[in-house]
Amino acid sequence: MGAGALDTLRRAEVVDLTHTLRPDFPLFPVYNPVEVAERFSVGDDGFFVRRWSFDEHCGTHVDAPAHFAAEGATVDRLDPADLVLAVAVIDVRGKVAGDDDALIEPDDVLGWERRHGRLPDRCAVFALTGWGTRAGDAAAYLNADEGGTLHSPGFSVETADFLREDRPEVRAIGLDTASLDIGASADFAAHVSWLPSGRYGIENLANLERLPESGAVVCVGAPTFQGGSGGPARVLALLT
Secondary structure, eight states: OOHHHHHHHHHOEEEEOBOOOOTTSOOOTTSOOOEEEEEEOHHHHSSOEEEEEOOSSOSSEEEOGGGSOTTSOOGGGSOGGGGEEEEEEEEOHHHHHTOTTOEEOHHHHHHHHHHHOSOOSSEEEEEEOSGGGGTTOHHHHHOBOTTSOBOOOEEOHHHHHHHHHHOTTEEEEEESSSOSSOTTOSSOHHHHHHGGGTOEEEESBOOGGGSOSEEEEEEEEOOOOTTOSEEEOEEEEEEO
């Protein structure tokens, strides 16, 4: 790495897009609770270790292609080059403010392109819905109605189709809710469209409001669980 590149990295602001994984973090209802217990302590044993138990899709996490494709790449087989990407942040907070079931539509992506030009090569598209402000309250974050149906914004299948078919430069999509699809989805159409294409998703992102719409770079610390469908990830953005 040249001196210029090192200087650029030293000057970069690092924004953590990761929620702290904890037992009470909002969890999609089909998954088992996150459990943690002390195994060893410095006082008793001279070293500190805790035992964690969780399903792969908890906290800020990656959805690997295998999550919705029988022959899809598992999380340990993601191309490392796809874990360092330019970021396009699409701000849909305005529409979400009036509709808990708001969809990120192709027109939202095209609006971003009218302002900034075509999506950059090898990029992630992140939707800023504003939902992350609810993450401290599981009931508000999951937003279930009396019948148990969740209500939260997400990508439309049309957007997943558009990005998959017409924007091959997009390697990942993500947002600040618990699912790529709207909470009320029964068929997970955005997942079904996007993940089998060999690209991945990120759910439960934090601090997207701290990123510019264009110009940031994201580093996705996806886990290398052998054969895993995904897993908790540390996601960092660099602002230069």
